Amino acid sequence: MLSNQQQALVQAIQQLDLDQVQRLLAEGLDPNFIDPEQGPPVSILCDGLLNKKKKIYEADKPFTEAEKQQELQVYLHILDALIQAKANLHLWDSEEFYGPLWDAASSACVPVVQRLLDEKVDPNTRDEENLTILTSISQLFFDCDFDEIDWSQSLTEERETLELL
Numbered sequence: 001m002l003s004n005q006q007q008a009l010v011q012a013i014q015q016l017d018l019d020q021v022q023r024l025l026a027e028g029l030d031p032n033f034i035d036p037e038q039g040p041p042v043s044i045l046c047d048g049l050l051n052k053k054k055k056i057y058e059a060d061k062p063f064t065e066a067e068k069q070q071e072l073q074v075y076l077h078i079l080d081a082l083i084q085a086k087a088n089l090h091l092w093d094s095e096e097f098y099g100p101l102w103d104a105a106s107s108a109c110v111p112v113v114q115r116l117l118d119e120k121v122d123p124n125t126r127d128e129e130n131l132t133i134l135t136s137i138s139q140l141f142f143d144c145d146f147d148e149i150d151w152s153q154s155l156t157e158e159r160e161t162l163e164l165l
Contacts, residue, residue: 005029013044016074022081031087040091042082046103046112049075053107057155072111079115089121099125105137105165108157113164123165134165 002010005024009031012020025031031041038044052071056063063071083089089100101121104112117123123133131139138146141158151159 002033002035006033006035009041010035010038010044013041013078014048016048016078018074018077018081021078025081025085029085031082031085032091034091040088040100042079042087042089042100043091043098043103045075045078045082046100046107046109049104049107049109049112053109069111072109075109076111076115079112083115083119089116089119090125098127101125102127102133102136105133105161106140108141108155108161110157110160110164113161117164132165134162137165138162 005027006029009021009024009029011017012024034040035044038047049072052075056068056071091099098106099121101113101116101123104116126132127136129136134146138144138149141154141162142149146162149162
């Protein structure tokens, strides 16, 4: 059972309420807990990137690069707040066997993938099928291994994400 503060942090992350996240962490809340249904806070944040990707790529009018970056800023700020609070970036969801790096990569979110790699999150961690994140995401995006990808069929962000991994 999560404490009231832990529940408030989960809710603030889901609502992308940076001020509330920063306030709770400044009060000393340890971000290293696991919501039984959603995983650790950093995974909850990275899971939310998929909704942002859908918003960006399913919009009636294509987003410019500046608009894409603007949409992602709050995620980066919350991630930075969690990192400053010493969040464990290496935890994987207990049921899904995915971690924050996999979640960010599956959303083709280059800035978050880069930030996690900068924090030494291991891209060679293997899932329940013994696949690295690179192999798993390559198969997710293209149904093939990385070295078989037809890059003419990819989004720029997909290619950049896979090349980072």
